[in-house]
Amino acid sequence: MEAEAAKYIGAGIACIALAGAGAGIGTIFGNYLQGALRNPSAAPGQFGNVLLGFALAEATGLFGLVIALLLLFAV
DSSP: OOHHHHHHHHHHHHTHHHHHHHHHHHHHHHHHHHHHHHOTTTHHHHHHHHHHHHHHHHHHHHHHHHHHHHHHHTO
């Protein structure tokens, strides 16, 4: 296998993190909405936790994107 082909395969595999981040964000907000509809009085107290979960899931996707870009353009 050529090094160029391995570089593209590695970058594609690193981009799988973006799909995981999208699924994680959807799960976080979906479960928050479900809980907020069941208990509206507790929803404002949990919104900070939702934002923290969103930030961590998004950071995971961005790290995967950065690794993919590093594999494509820096090596």
